[in-house]
Amino acid sequence: MAYREGGYRVAVIGATGNVGRELLGILAERGFPAREVVALASERSVGREVSFGEDQVLKVQALETFDFTGTDIALSSPGAKVSAVQSPRAAKAGCVVIDNTSHFRMDPDVPLVVPEVNPEAIAGFRKKGIIANPNCSTIQMVVALKPLHAAFGLRRVVVSTYQSTSGSGKAAMDELFNQTRGIFMNQPWRDHQEKFPKQIAFNAIPHIDVFMDDGATKEEWKMNVETRKILDPKIKVHANCARIPSFIGHAEYVNIETDKPIDAESARAVLRAAKGVSVVDFRQDEGYVTPAECAGEDAVFVSRIRDDATVDNGLSFWCVSDNLRKGAALNTVQIAETLCRDYLDA
Structure with missing residues (x-):
């Protein structure tokens, strides 16, 4: 990659949250070319220390008063209401914001990007200086759907999700832990109810x-x-979303109808060749991947690929992914890497 000499100044917004901490870890892990990384959060977190890689510690600064002048890229995950105010403020100062909240996703002037799927859309960042990161459950599904759409033409998608508590933040994970412990101690579950x-x-x-x-x-x-x-x-999509008592990792059963004839064998071959997809599909015990096994992994894992004989050109499959990594932080960093490689230094 041809990066700007000296590297980029990067701000991580929402650095003390689940996704923010993951962002810092992945930036360090992947060797992102940053000359400086700044950790930002709300006033109540100012002064807290957060880890950046294995041997660096950053002190949190106040998002509300931070001057974004001279900051090249902001990776933002502070919640939609905060982002609605702070992301445009950062963009106005000349910073390109990659926003992980829901606020800008359907704005027609803001590209919604999964690098394995539609990296060309990043070019649209020039309109508002903001790029949106999709919803975690959407990301893993479209990574698997993209190669199938290219090969067979998707007509209809029906998906049922089984989503971990980390998708609702740290407080939700704590609620699962405390309720589970409380039940074993004969405590009413409502004694530990906050998020759900x-x-x-x-x-x-x-x-x-x-x-x-x-x-x-x-x-x-x-x-x-x-x-x-x-x-x-033109694709028709019907989703059914459920929260399950797991900490990390989202699972989805996906059923598709295609324009061209499709079968399990041909779909498996297409998915095996796809970027970002790992096919683990053996028709035997342990021949599939579960949410617990995908934690800490970058790929979208696809299993249980089988024909759906109830419709013409039908197929179903199971996919799992770490919702904090590929479903949020990793996708954000991958967008930033593509932005730097193809646009900021082009």
Whole structure:
């Protein structure tokens, strides 16, 4: 890669959160060419220390008063309401913002990017100085869908998700831990309820984000509109999203209908050749990947590929991915790497 001499000045917004900490780790792990990395968070976190790589510690600075002048790239994950204010402020100062919140995803002037799927869309950052990172459940699905769409033409997608508590932040993970421990100690689950409307320990909740007028939840709506913005507006998408009692890793069962004839063998070959996809598909015990096994991994793992005989040109598969890495931080850093390589120094 031809990078700017001396490297880039990078700000990580929301550095004390789950995704922020993951962003710092991945920047160091992948050797991102940064001459300086600044950790930003709310006033209450100022002065806290966060790790950057194995041997560096950064002191958190206040996002609200930070001067973005001279900052090249901001990797932002502070929550949608904060991002709505701070991302445009950073962009106005000449900083390119890669935003991991939901606020800008459907803005027609903001590209929504998964580098393995639509890296060319990054060019649109010049309109507002902002690039949006898709929803975690959308990212892993479109990484698997892209090569299938290119080879067979997607007509319809039906997906059911099984999403970990980390998708709702650290407090949600704590709630799962505390409820689980409390149940073993004969404590009511409501003694440890903060994030979820019903018991999450030893349970499954068919409800992520707010309900919309048509009965879908906003998470289901996101998967629909984001997939079509990233891949193809003609694809029909129906999503069913549930929260399960796991800490890290989202799982999805995906059922597709295609324009061209498709079968498990040909789909498996296409997926094996796809960037970002790892096919682990053996029809035997342990011949698939589960959410617990994908934690800390970069790939989208695809298993259980099989024909769907109920429709013409039908196929189903199971996919899992670390929602904090590929579903958030890693995708953000990959966007930044592509931005630097193809645009900032072009």
